[in-house]
Amino acid sequence: MSDHLRGDGDVARMPRRAFLSRGALTVGALAAAPLVGARTAAARALHDVGRGELGLVGMDHVGITVPDINQAIEWYEDILGAVAPLSFGPLEGAFLQGVLDVPAGTKIDQITSLRIGHSANIELFQYEAPGQRHDMPRNSDWTGHHVAFYVTDIDAAVAYMDSRGVTRMFGPFSLTAGPAAGQTINYFRTPWGSYIEFISYPNGMAYQVPSVKPLWSPKQNGLEAPVTNVPGLLGVDHVGITVPDIAVAAGWFERNLGFINPLTFGPFSDTGDFMTALVDVHPRAVVEEIRMLRGGNGPGVELFKYTSPDQDTRFRRNSDWGGHHIALYVRHIEKGVEYLQTKAGTKLDGPLPVTAGPAAGQTINYFETPFGTNVELISYPHGMAYETQAPIDLWDPRDNHP
Ligand SMILES: [Fe+2]
Numbered sequence: 001m002s003d004h005l006r007g008d009g010d011v012a013r014m015p016r017r018a019f020l021s022r023g024a025l026t027v028g029a030l031a032a033a034p035l036v037g038a039r040t041a042a043a044r045a046l047h048d049v050g051r052g053e054l055g056l057v058g059m060d061h062v063g064i065t066v067p068d069i070n071q072a073i074e075w076y077e078d079i080l081g082a083v084a085p086l087s088f089g090p091l092e093g094a095f096l097q098g099v100l101d102v103p104a105g106t107k108i109d110q111i112t113s114l115r116i117g118h119s120a121n122i123e124l125f126q127y128e129a130p131g132q133r134h135d136m137p138r139n140s141d142w143t144g145h146h147v148a149f150y151v152t153d154i155d156a157a158v159a160y161m162d163s164r165g166v167t168r169m170f171g172p173f174s175l176t177a178g179p180a181a182g183q184t185i186n187y188f189r190t191p192w193g194s195y196i197e198f199i200s201y202p203n204g205m206a207y208q209v210p211s212v213k214p215l216w217s218p219k220q221n222g223l224e225a226p227v228t229n230v231p232g233l234l235g236v237d238h239v240g241i242t243v244p245d246i247a248v249a250a251g252w253f254e255r256n257l258g259f260i261n262p263l264t265f266g267p268f269s270d271t272g273d274f275m276t277a278l279v280d281v282h283p284r285a286v287v288e289e290i291r292m293l294r295g296g297n298g299p300g301v302e303l304f305k306y307t308s309p310d311q312d313t314r315f316r317r318n319s320d321w322g323g324h325h326i327a328l329y330v331r332h333i334e335k336g337v338e339y340l341q342t343k344a345g346t347k348l349d350g351p352l353p354v355t356a357g358p359a360a361g362q363t364i365n366y367f368e369t370p371f372g373t374n375v376e377l378i379s380y381p382h383g384m385a386y387e388t389q390a391p392i393d394l395w396d397p398r399d400n401h402p
């Protein structure tokens, strides 16, 4: 392992904003109540989000297609301490082609939504589809992706994962230069070959100066670790996706959805085996650039531009293993969909209201993007049917604190 990891600058000593002020601790006390579903419209109305034609609140969930949904649910429950209050399916019929852009004859065996901590949920899919890809993307592939969880004490969280025998990449690794200085990360590989990350930035990052509106963090929902087995795990911090053209992808989020891009960093490469050790990619893979985007109050989207000798430059469909989408909560689905369609023009069939079963109450619409990851708009203004039975509800992005 060499020392030649390239950073990108000399701004590590920029003054850092006192990121965790007493405000965040106050929020922690307020955030305890929603754990049992005691939410109020009045509390939500205080939040300065969801205004404008799009009505964006923030990321609701990341959807991921897995080989064996029961294996994935059990792993998330056992290792991360997830709860799984909402499962539905099977679903089949020609309508799936138009709603999800999947091949004719596709069947969804099951959809299960997981909550971990107090941030966006993870929506697992098990699909059966003609021509379904049965390999998983590497982080450097165009469909590479990871889900990153914020942890308050990364050493303790990593020690826990080690004690559970989880496959861990090199780390914890701290960035000490450039605008992302202050963050420490560690990647893990799940038994079915997808990736999660732990990230911590207890004192914020170097880019956080008073003139910059920072990324959202699950720390803003309090520093208690709820609904998890991992010490100090607060919830999803960001979802990382590798894209063909990072400027096009960032522009799509910015123009169509009003995302902001307060943090850009990289490149990272190494002449030894460090890239393989750190993120399980080809040793000559290069992270050309990383852009962290914020949309509303919710986890960010981390865009990667990778080059790699073994890079797979095909997209995946939602029905392929490793297929994934990012779902954003909007206040009014009809208005939000109409707005995004006016801007992006890539709507799939919908809006589709779910009117029966445990997911009844949600309405969704997927959009295609130029970077291969569908973006879904979702709304459930009156909640969902499962909530009457669940001891712990899914996380509701309307409960995020700015
Ligand atoms: Fe979804």
Ligand SMILES: [Fe+2]
Pocket: 146, 148, 197, 238, 240, 302
């Ligand atoms: Fe990440």
